[in-house]
Amino acid sequence: MTTTLQRPTLPPSTHEFAEIIHRLEAGGAMLPDTPENLMQIIGIYKAYAVPMDFYWRDLLYIAERVFLNPLPAFKYFLPQSYLDLPNHYAGETADLRVWRGEATAHPELLAFIEKGEVQKKLPKLLHHLWHDRINMEFAEACARAMFWHRGMGGQFDPYLDSEEYKANADRAIRAYFQGNPVMLGLYRLFPDLFVEQVRELSYYANLGLFWEVMAPVFFEMSDLYDEGKITTVPEAMNFLVNGIFAIAGRPIYHHVYIRGECYEIIPKSKGFMWLYEAALPYVEAVFYRTSPFRGTKSYNAQAREVPADQKDFHYGILYADVFPVGSAGIPPTLLMQDMLHFLPPYLVDYYQEHCRGEEDMLIQLGISFQRSMYNVTSAVIQALRTALLYPLDDPNPKHLQANRQFFEAQLDRFRRPEARLRDIQDQSYR
Amino acid sequence: MILSTLIWFPILGAIALALVPSRYLKWAALILSGSILLGSLWIAYQFDITQPLIQFREDLPWLATLGLNYQLGVDGLSLPLIILNTLLTWIAIYSSPEATERPRLFYGLVLLISGAVSGAFLAQNLLLFFLFYEIELVPFYLLIAIWGSEKKSYAAMKFLLYTAVSGALIFVAFVGLVWLQGADSFAYTALAGNTLPLWQQLILLAFVLIGFGIKIPLVPLHTWLPDTYVAASAPIAMLLGGVLAKLGTYGIFRFGLGLFPEAWGTLAPGLATWATVSVLYGATVAIAQKDIKRMVAYSSVGHMGYILLGGAALTELSLVGAVAQMFAHGLILAILFHLVGMVEAKVGTRELDVLNGLMNPLRGLPLVSALLVLGGMASAGIPGLVGFVSEFLVFQGSYAVFPLQTLLCVVGTGLTAVYFVILLNRTCFGKLDNAIADFPKVEWRERVPALILSLTILFLGLQPTWLVRWSEASTHAMVAVLPPVTQVTTLAQVLDRE
Amino acid sequence: MTQFLLHTVWLIPCYAFVGAIASGLWSPALIRQTGPRPAGYLNLLMTLLAFVHSLSVFVQVWQQPAEQWSVSWLQVAGLDLTLSLEISAVTVGATLLVTGLNLLAQTYAIGYLEMDWGWSRFFAMLALFEAGMCSLVLCNSLFFAYIVLEILTLGTYLIVGTWYNQSLVVTGARDAFLTKRVGDLFLLMGVLAIYPLAGTWDFDQLGQWAATAQVNPTVATLVGLALLAGPMGKCAQFPLHLWLDEAMEGPIPSTVLRNSVVVATGAWVLIKLEPVLALSPVVLTAMITIGAITAVGGTLIAIAQIDIKRALSYSVSTFMGLVFIAVGTGQTEAALLLVLSHAIAQALLVMSTGSIVLNSITQDLTQLGGLWRRRPISGISYLVGVAGLIGFPPLGGFWALLELADGLWATQPALIAVLLLVNGLTAFSMTREFGLIFAGSPSQMTERSPENFWLVTLPMMVLLGFTLHLPLILQSLGLLPHWADLNKDMALLLLWSSVTGIGIGAVVYVGHSIPKPIQLPWKRLQDLFAFDLYTPQLYRASIVGVVDKASRLTDWFDRQVVDGVVNFVGWVSLFSGQALKYSNSGQGQFYILTIAVGLTTIALSLGWSFVWPYLLTP
Amino acid sequence: MSSRIFLAVDPLPLTDSVKPMADIVDIAVNAPGFKTLVAAVQAANLVETLKSPGPFTVFAPNDDAFAKLPPGTIQTLVQNPPQLARILAFHVVPGKWTQTDLQQVDTLTSVEGSPIRIDTSDGFEVKNATVIAADIEADNGIIHVLDSVILMG
Known part of the structure; x- marks a missing residue:
C-alpha cells in the first residue's frame, strides 16, 4: 500500500518529535524500523495473543453466562463449551479468515490450562489455588478501565444510559432472578444497583468481542514472521492497519443466555461497530489512561498526585514505568506474568543475553510489550489517517498539511515526561 | 592441651x-x-x-x-x-x-x-x-x-x-x-x-x-x-x-x-557517664553520616558504650548483659558489614544519596535488603533478636545502680533506631533508578554467611538462655568477690537529693 | 478434645506466625513461574483455624475463673523472665475479636489487592500483626507486652511500606515507625523502673502491689508518665498523633486492621496498667487532659479533611482519647466496651469507604458524590458503621458511651460535656463524609461506579450483620445494664447529641441548599485543621530539628576537633621532621659547634643537682 | 475542476422535461460505476428509505471509491447489515443541498448523526473525499459522487 513517496513537498516539521513525524509520513511507525525491534514486537504479539485467547473467551463467558451471579467463585473456570467457542476470524467457519489456525482455543493455551507451570495434570481448582493460571484479573481491570472512563467517543457509552438499554437490562435481570424473591426484592428496592452491574458486564462483552479479533490478527502476524513474510516494522504495522479496516464493521453486542434463552441487552441491530465502539475506546482507556499505580503514585487527596480530570489520566502502557514490575502495587505485572509462559523460543534466548537474563525476564518482556503497543498505536494512527484524512502520497499539499497536523496532534500527547516514546527510539532501553 | x-x-x-x-x-x-x-x-x-x-x-x-x-x-x-x-x-x-x-x-x-x-x-x-x-x-x-x-x-x-x-x-x-x-x-x-x-x-x-x-x-x-x-x-x-x-x-x-576492684568501684560513676556519652555521641554522629559503612562504624562506637555501662554498674545482671552484648554486637556488626560490603560490591557505591530502592525483587537485591532490615533492627534493639536481649539485661542490671545514665542509654537505642531507619529508607525503600540498576547477580555462595549470621541472631533472640548461660557463673563470682559499688540507690534517692 | 483445645490456647498466635513464615516462600524474588496468591489463601486458612480455636476455647472459658499458664523464657542472675498467659473470658474474647476481624480483613484483602503482586510480604505482615495482637492480649506480663508492642512497631514500618516504590509511603512508614518507637522507648523506661519497685511484671500481681504500695509520689508520677507514653504513641494521642495520618498511605485492608484493633492494643495495655497509673493523681489528670484534647482536636481536624481515609483516621484518635478518659477516671469496664464497639464500627467504616475508593480511584471527597442509588450496600454499611460508632441506640457505641457517661455522671460533669461535644462533632463529621460521598449528583469520577465483586462486598456485609447483632450478643453475655437502673436522662442527652450532630450534618451536606465546599469565615482556622494543626512543621521545629542539628554539630565536632587534634599531631611530627632537615648546612664547623653546645647542656642537666648548691653559696 | 459529466441516465438524452424523473435508487442502479453502492444499499435493505420522498442529499461513492478500501472491509460490512446501514446512513443528509447551497455552510449532520465537514474553498470536498460529479438531480433529492468512502470521526 505504501508507495515510495516522491520528493517531500512539505518543509520539515518543527515539532519536538519531527523525525518520528517524517517517519510516519513515509508510512513508517513510531517505533524505529530495526530487525531487533521487529523480532521483539512479533514475539510479544504471539506471547500476548495466547493469554488474550483466554481473556476474550472468559470475558464473554462472564458477560453471557455468569451474568449477575452474586457469588461468582468459579467465573475463571472456563467451561469446555467456551474453550471450543469458534473464533469468528480464524478457522474454516470464520466470517473473515484472518488466521489460518483453527477457531477453537490455541493449543499452547490448552496445554497450559491442563498442566500449568507445575507440569502436572491437576484438577483446575488446585492450579487456581497455586496461582498457576492465567491472571484473568488483568482482563477485568481493562474492562473496568474502559467502563470507568467517559467521553471516549462512540455511541456505546451514551447508549448505556438510554431508557431502551434499561428496559432490556430489566427484562434480563427479572429473567435471571426468576424464583429468587430475595434478589427480586432487592432489585425492586435498589434497581440501579443491578443495572450498574449489567452496564459493567456490557463492557465485559465489548472488550471480549474486541479481543476476539486481535488474537487471530496477532497469531497471523507471528505465523507470517515465522514464514519470513513480515520483514520490517512498517509491514507489521500495515498488516494491523489492514486488519483494523477489515474488521471495522464487526458488530458489538451483549447477549445474555439465561436458562437457554437469549436476551439481547445490546442487540446487533443497534449498529455498534468494532472500530468506533470497541477499538478506539480501548486504545484511549487502556493504552493512554487507566489509573495511577498504587505502587508508585499516592492517592492521598492532599498530595494531588491523582489528576482531577479523567482526560488528564496518563497511566496506560504508553506512559507506564515498567521497571518496578514484579514489586507490589504494579498492575501490569499480572499481564507480564501471563506472557512469560508463552514467550517464543527466539525471544527467550534474546532475553537470556541481556540484563540479568532469566531473573528479570519479566521486566525485559514488559519493555518489549511497551514497544509492541507503540507499534499498535502507530497502526491505529495510520488507520485513522487513512479513514479520515488523505493518503500519504496525496498530490495536494493542503491535504499533506492536514495529515501532518493530525500526526502532530497525536504526538502532542507524548510530550509529557512520563511518555516512553523517547525511550523506545533506541535499543538500550531494556 | x-x-x-x-x-x-x-x-x-x-x-x-x-x-x-x-x-x-x-x-x-x-x-x-x-x-x-x-x-x-x-x-x-x-x-x-x-x-x-x-x-x-x-x-x-x-x-x-x-x-x-x-x-x-x-x-x-x-x-x-x-x-x-x-x-x-x-x-x-x-x-x-x-x-x-x-x-x-x-x-x-x-x-x-x-x-x-x-x-x-x-x-x-x-x-x-x-x-x-x-x-x-x-x-x-x-x-x-x-x-x-x-x-x-x-x-x-x-x-x-x-x-x-x-x-x-x-x-x-x-x-x-x-x-x-x-x-x-x-x-x-x-x-x-x-x-x-x-x-x-x-x-x-x-x-x-x-x-x-x-x-x-x-x-x-x-x-x-x-x-x-x-x-x-x-x-x-x-x-x-x-x-x-x-x-x-x-x-x-x-x-x-x-x-583493680576498689579503683574500679570508685571510678564507676565516672565510667557510667563516659559510657553514656559514648552511646549518645556514637548514635548522634551516625545520624549525620552520608556513607552507610561509616554509619555502621559509628553504630559500633555507640554499642560499645552499653558494655562499659554494664561493667560500671557492677551488678551480676549488668555484667551478664555486658558479656552477652559483646557476643551480640559481634554478630550484628558482622552481618551489617557483610551486607554493606555486598551492597558496595553489587551497586558500586555506598553513598546514601545515590542508593535507592534495592528491595526491587527482580533487579534490586531483595534478600540483601531483607537481611539489612533484620540486621538494622537487631542493632536498634527490636525484641525477638539478640540485640534486645543483651541491651535489656544491661539496662535492667544497671538501672538499679545508675538510673539516669541507663535512661539516657535507652534514649541512645532510640537514636540508633533513627539512623537505621534513615539507612533502610534510602537503600531498601524508594524506587530503583534503572540507570544504575544493572548490578551483577547475587550468587547463593555470597548469601550463605549472611544467612548463617541472621539465623544465629534470630535463634539467640528467641532462645537467649544459650547466650547467657556460659558467663553466668564467672560473672557471679566476679561480683561476689568485689565490694559493692558505692551504690547510688534508686531513682527516689537521686530525686530526693536534687 | 475441647479440654485439649483449652490447654493449647497458646497455639492461637502460632497459627498466624506459621502463616507469616510460610508466606515468605512466595516472595517474587524466590518464585518466578507461578504467582504469590497462595500466600493469601494460606494465611486465610490459618486465620480460620485460629478463629475456630479461639471460639471453641471462648465457649469453655465463659463464666469460668481466669487460668494461668506460664513458661519460663530466661532465668539469669536473679532475673526471672517467665511468659505467663492469662486465659480468661476477656482475653480469649479479645483473641476472638482479633482473629474474627483478621478473617474478614484478609478476605477483603484477597479481593481488594487482586491487581497487586506483593502478596507474600503484605500477608506475612498481616499475619505478624495477628500473631502479635493475639499474644499481647493473652499474655499477662508487661515485659512481654512491651516486646509485642515493639515488634508491632516494626510491623507498622513494614506494612505501611508495602508499596515502597512510592515516595509518600517511604516517609509515612519512617514517621510511623519513629513516632511509635519514641512511645515505646518511654514504655521501656517505665518497664525498667517498675521492676525494682514492684518486683514483678505480671499485670495481676502489679495490681495487687499497686493496691498496697507506698511509693515516693514523684517516682510514681515519673513511672506512670513513662508507662503512659507507650499507649499514647500506639493510640495516636496528641502530640504523637501524626503517624496515623501518614500511615494511611498503606493498603486499605491493613488500615481496616490498624484503625480497629492495632491502635486498640495501646488501649489494652493502658487498661491493664490502670492500677499502676492510678497510683499518682498527676498521671490520671494528664491522661484525662490528653484524652480530652485529642478527642476534641481529632474531630475538628476530621471535619476539615478532604481525604476520605484521613477524615476517618482522626475519628480513631478521637475514640482512643475517650478510652484514655475512661481509664483516667478508673472505668476499665467501660473502656473495654468502648474498645470493642469502636473496633467493629471502625472496621466497617474503613471497609465501606475502601470499597468506594477501589473503583472511584480518587479519595478526594470534593470529587465524589451521588453514589447512593448505585452503591446502596456500601452506603448502608457506612450508615450502620456510623450508628455503631457514635451513641446511637440500640447499637454497640451507644451502650459503651452510656456506661462511660454513667461513671462520669456523679464525679466529673465537665467530662460529660466533652463526651457529648465529641459525640456530636463525630456524628457531624461522619454525616458530612456520608453526604459528600453518597448524596448530591454524580461527578466525573463517580458516574460509573458498580458495587464491587463478592470478595470485597461479602466481608463488609458480614461485618454489617455483626455490628447490628452486637447489642444482642452483649445482652446474651449480660454486659448491658437492665432497663431499671438505666440512667435515663444520660441516655437522652447522648441521643440528643447524636441526633443534632447527624441533623446539622445532613442539612449542610446531604441537602443541596448550602453551596459546597464550606468556607469557614476564619480561613486560617480552617487551614489550621486542614493541615492537622501543622504537626509536621511542629515536629520539624522541635524534636526532629533538634536531633538533626545535634547530629550535624557532633559530626562536625568529631571530624574537625577530635580528628583534627590527631591529624594536627601527625602534621606537627611531619613538620618538625621537615624543619630539622634544614639544620645540616654542610659546614664542618657548624656540626662541631652543635655537638659542643649539646654536650654542655646535657652535662649541666645531669650534673645540675651537684652543681646547684655551689652556685647558691655566695 | 468540477467538470459536469452528464450521467447516461437512459439512452434518450432527456433534459428535465415533464417525463417523471427517476428517484435516487433508480439513478444509481442505471448509472455505471455504482454496482458496489447498489449492492450495499440492497444488502442493508435501505432501498425503501431511499425511495421515500425525502428529500435527501446523497454523497454516493463510486465503485473505485469502494475498491480503495483495504481488502475485507466490504466483506465484513456486507455480513453485518446494521453496521453497513450505519455507514451508508452517514453518506445521506436530510434536505436537498445543491453545490451552491453547500457553499454557505461548512458542516452538515448526516442521518447517522455524526457531522460531515464540507470544504468548498478550492474545489468541492466532503470530509476527506472530493466530489467528482455534483448536482445530479433526482425527484426525491440530489446526488453528489465522491471519489472515496467517508467514515465517521
Whole structure:
C-alpha cells in the first residue's frame, strides 16, 4: 500500500518529535524500523495473543453466562463449551479468515490450562489455588478501565444510559432472578444497583468481542514472521492497519443466555461497530489512561498526585514505568506474568543475553510489550489517517498539511515526561 | 592441651597454606578455620557452666626470669568471645571474594590474627596477653593497607599508631603493677590476689582504661575507627569490628575490673557517664553520616558504650548483659558489614544519596535488603533478636545502680533506631533508578554467611538462655568477690537529693 | 478434645506466625513461574483455624475463673523472665475479636489487592500483626507486652511500606515507625523502673502491689508518665498523633486492621496498667487532659479533611482519647466496651469507604458524590458503621458511651460535656463524609461506579450483620445494664447529641441548599485543621530539628576537633621532621659547634643537682 | 475542476422535461460505476428509505471509491447489515443541498448523526473525499459522487 513517496513537498516539521513525524509520513511507525525491534514486537504479539485467547473467551463467558451471579467463585473456570467457542476470524467457519489456525482455543493455551507451570495434570481448582493460571484479573481491570472512563467517543457509552438499554437490562435481570424473591426484592428496592452491574458486564462483552479479533490478527502476524513474510516494522504495522479496516464493521453486542434463552441487552441491530465502539475506546482507556499505580503514585487527596480530570489520566502502557514490575502495587505485572509462559523460543534466548537474563525476564518482556503497543498505536494512527484524512502520497499539499497536523496532534500527547516514546527510539532501553 | 591447639593450629596452618596449590587454597583455609571453629564449640560443650573459675588450665614455664610463663585458661568471660572469634574468622574467609589478589598472604594473615586473638583471650599471664595483643597488630595493618579500599594507607597508618599507643599504655600498666607488687611473675592469679593502695590502683587503672579505651573504642579516642572500618574490605571490617573491639572490652573487664576492684568501684560513676556519652555521641554522629559503612562504624562506637555501662554498674545482671552484648554486637556488626560490603560490591557505591530502592525483587537485591532490615533492627534493639536481649539485661542490671545514665542509654537505642531507619529508607525503600540498576547477580555462595549470621541472631533472640548461660557463673563470682559499688540507690534517692 | 483445645490456647498466635513464615516462600524474588496468591489463601486458612480455636476455647472459658499458664523464657542472675498467659473470658474474647476481624480483613484483602503482586510480604505482615495482637492480649506480663508492642512497631514500618516504590509511603512508614518507637522507648523506661519497685511484671500481681504500695509520689508520677507514653504513641494521642495520618498511605485492608484493633492494643495495655497509673493523681489528670484534647482536636481536624481515609483516621484518635478518659477516671469496664464497639464500627467504616475508593480511584471527597442509588450496600454499611460508632441506640457505641457517661455522671460533669461535644462533632463529621460521598449528583469520577465483586462486598456485609447483632450478643453475655437502673436522662442527652450532630450534618451536606465546599469565615482556622494543626512543621521545629542539628554539630565536632587534634599531631611530627632537615648546612664547623653546645647542656642537666648548691653559696 | 459529466441516465438524452424523473435508487442502479453502492444499499435493505420522498442529499461513492478500501472491509460490512446501514446512513443528509447551497455552510449532520465537514474553498470536498460529479438531480433529492468512502470521526 505504501508507495515510495516522491520528493517531500512539505518543509520539515518543527515539532519536538519531527523525525518520528517524517517517519510516519513515509508510512513508517513510531517505533524505529530495526530487525531487533521487529523480532521483539512479533514475539510479544504471539506471547500476548495466547493469554488474550483466554481473556476474550472468559470475558464473554462472564458477560453471557455468569451474568449477575452474586457469588461468582468459579467465573475463571472456563467451561469446555467456551474453550471450543469458534473464533469468528480464524478457522474454516470464520466470517473473515484472518488466521489460518483453527477457531477453537490455541493449543499452547490448552496445554497450559491442563498442566500449568507445575507440569502436572491437576484438577483446575488446585492450579487456581497455586496461582498457576492465567491472571484473568488483568482482563477485568481493562474492562473496568474502559467502563470507568467517559467521553471516549462512540455511541456505546451514551447508549448505556438510554431508557431502551434499561428496559432490556430489566427484562434480563427479572429473567435471571426468576424464583429468587430475595434478589427480586432487592432489585425492586435498589434497581440501579443491578443495572450498574449489567452496564459493567456490557463492557465485559465489548472488550471480549474486541479481543476476539486481535488474537487471530496477532497469531497471523507471528505465523507470517515465522514464514519470513513480515520483514520490517512498517509491514507489521500495515498488516494491523489492514486488519483494523477489515474488521471495522464487526458488530458489538451483549447477549445474555439465561436458562437457554437469549436476551439481547445490546442487540446487533443497534449498529455498534468494532472500530468506533470497541477499538478506539480501548486504545484511549487502556493504552493512554487507566489509573495511577498504587505502587508508585499516592492517592492521598492532599498530595494531588491523582489528576482531577479523567482526560488528564496518563497511566496506560504508553506512559507506564515498567521497571518496578514484579514489586507490589504494579498492575501490569499480572499481564507480564501471563506472557512469560508463552514467550517464543527466539525471544527467550534474546532475553537470556541481556540484563540479568532469566531473573528479570519479566521486566525485559514488559519493555518489549511497551514497544509492541507503540507499534499498535502507530497502526491505529495510520488507520485513522487513512479513514479520515488523505493518503500519504496525496498530490495536494493542503491535504499533506492536514495529515501532518493530525500526526502532530497525536504526538502532542507524548510530550509529557512520563511518555516512553523517547525511550523506545533506541535499543538500550531494556 | 586443647587450648593451645586453638592458638597454634591456625598460626601453623597460616604457614602451611604457603604449600597448598592455589586452586585448593580457599578450601584449605576454610577447612582449617572450620576445624578451629569446631574445636571451640567442642570446648564449649566440655565447659562446665557451674564452675566460675578458670578451666582447661595449662601451665608451662617459658622465660621464668622475665616472669613470662605459658599459662592459658578459659572461663565464662572469655569463652563466648573465643567462639565469636573462630566463627567470624570462618565467615571472613568464606565471604572473601574469589578475586582477592595474593590469596596466600591474605588467608595466612587472617589465620594468624585468629590464632593471636584466641591467644590473647586465653592468656592467664599478663605478659603473654600483651604478646598476643601485639602480634595481631601488624597483620591487621597489612590487611588494611593492601586489600583496603580508598584512603587505605592513611587509615592503616592511623590504626597502627593508635593501637601501638594503646599497647604501650597497657604494657606500662602491667609492668607498673608487677613492679609495685614486687611479684616475681606476670601470672594473673597471683597478681589478682593481693591489693595495692588505692591511689596506685587508680593510676594503673587509668592506664588500663585509656589503653583499652583506644581499642574498644570509647569516645574521644575513637577517630581511627570510622576511617579504618571504611577503608578495610568487608571481611576485614568484620574481623576488626567483631573480634578486635572485643579485645578492648575483654581487657577492661579482665585487667581493669579484675585487677583493680576498689579503683574500679570508685571510678564507676565516672565510667557510667563516659559510657553514656559514648552511646549518645556514637548514635548522634551516625545520624549525620552520608556513607552507610561509616554509619555502621559509628553504630559500633555507640554499642560499645552499653558494655562499659554494664561493667560500671557492677551488678551480676549488668555484667551478664555486658558479656552477652559483646557476643551480640559481634554478630550484628558482622552481618551489617557483610551486607554493606555486598551492597558496595553489587551497586558500586555506598553513598546514601545515590542508593535507592534495592528491595526491587527482580533487579534490586531483595534478600540483601531483607537481611539489612533484620540486621538494622537487631542493632536498634527490636525484641525477638539478640540485640534486645543483651541491651535489656544491661539496662535492667544497671538501672538499679545508675538510673539516669541507663535512661539516657535507652534514649541512645532510640537514636540508633533513627539512623537505621534513615539507612533502610534510602537503600531498601524508594524506587530503583534503572540507570544504575544493572548490578551483577547475587550468587547463593555470597548469601550463605549472611544467612548463617541472621539465623544465629534470630535463634539467640528467641532462645537467649544459650547466650547467657556460659558467663553466668564467672560473672557471679566476679561480683561476689568485689565490694559493692558505692551504690547510688534508686531513682527516689537521686530525686530526693536534687 | 475441647479440654485439649483449652490447654493449647497458646497455639492461637502460632497459627498466624506459621502463616507469616510460610508466606515468605512466595516472595517474587524466590518464585518466578507461578504467582504469590497462595500466600493469601494460606494465611486465610490459618486465620480460620485460629478463629475456630479461639471460639471453641471462648465457649469453655465463659463464666469460668481466669487460668494461668506460664513458661519460663530466661532465668539469669536473679532475673526471672517467665511468659505467663492469662486465659480468661476477656482475653480469649479479645483473641476472638482479633482473629474474627483478621478473617474478614484478609478476605477483603484477597479481593481488594487482586491487581497487586506483593502478596507474600503484605500477608506475612498481616499475619505478624495477628500473631502479635493475639499474644499481647493473652499474655499477662508487661515485659512481654512491651516486646509485642515493639515488634508491632516494626510491623507498622513494614506494612505501611508495602508499596515502597512510592515516595509518600517511604516517609509515612519512617514517621510511623519513629513516632511509635519514641512511645515505646518511654514504655521501656517505665518497664525498667517498675521492676525494682514492684518486683514483678505480671499485670495481676502489679495490681495487687499497686493496691498496697507506698511509693515516693514523684517516682510514681515519673513511672506512670513513662508507662503512659507507650499507649499514647500506639493510640495516636496528641502530640504523637501524626503517624496515623501518614500511615494511611498503606493498603486499605491493613488500615481496616490498624484503625480497629492495632491502635486498640495501646488501649489494652493502658487498661491493664490502670492500677499502676492510678497510683499518682498527676498521671490520671494528664491522661484525662490528653484524652480530652485529642478527642476534641481529632474531630475538628476530621471535619476539615478532604481525604476520605484521613477524615476517618482522626475519628480513631478521637475514640482512643475517650478510652484514655475512661481509664483516667478508673472505668476499665467501660473502656473495654468502648474498645470493642469502636473496633467493629471502625472496621466497617474503613471497609465501606475502601470499597468506594477501589473503583472511584480518587479519595478526594470534593470529587465524589451521588453514589447512593448505585452503591446502596456500601452506603448502608457506612450508615450502620456510623450508628455503631457514635451513641446511637440500640447499637454497640451507644451502650459503651452510656456506661462511660454513667461513671462520669456523679464525679466529673465537665467530662460529660466533652463526651457529648465529641459525640456530636463525630456524628457531624461522619454525616458530612456520608453526604459528600453518597448524596448530591454524580461527578466525573463517580458516574460509573458498580458495587464491587463478592470478595470485597461479602466481608463488609458480614461485618454489617455483626455490628447490628452486637447489642444482642452483649445482652446474651449480660454486659448491658437492665432497663431499671438505666440512667435515663444520660441516655437522652447522648441521643440528643447524636441526633443534632447527624441533623446539622445532613442539612449542610446531604441537602443541596448550602453551596459546597464550606468556607469557614476564619480561613486560617480552617487551614489550621486542614493541615492537622501543622504537626509536621511542629515536629520539624522541635524534636526532629533538634536531633538533626545535634547530629550535624557532633559530626562536625568529631571530624574537625577530635580528628583534627590527631591529624594536627601527625602534621606537627611531619613538620618538625621537615624543619630539622634544614639544620645540616654542610659546614664542618657548624656540626662541631652543635655537638659542643649539646654536650654542655646535657652535662649541666645531669650534673645540675651537684652543681646547684655551689652556685647558691655566695 | 468540477467538470459536469452528464450521467447516461437512459439512452434518450432527456433534459428535465415533464417525463417523471427517476428517484435516487433508480439513478444509481442505471448509472455505471455504482454496482458496489447498489449492492450495499440492497444488502442493508435501505432501498425503501431511499425511495421515500425525502428529500435527501446523497454523497454516493463510486465503485473505485469502494475498491480503495483495504481488502475485507466490504466483506465484513456486507455480513453485518446494521453496521453497513450505519455507514451508508452517514453518506445521506436530510434536505436537498445543491453545490451552491453547500457553499454557505461548512458542516452538515448526516442521518447517522455524526457531522460531515464540507470544504468548498478550492474545489468541492466532503470530509476527506472530493466530489467528482455534483448536482445530479433526482425527484426525491440530489446526488453528489465522491471519489472515496467517508467514515465517521
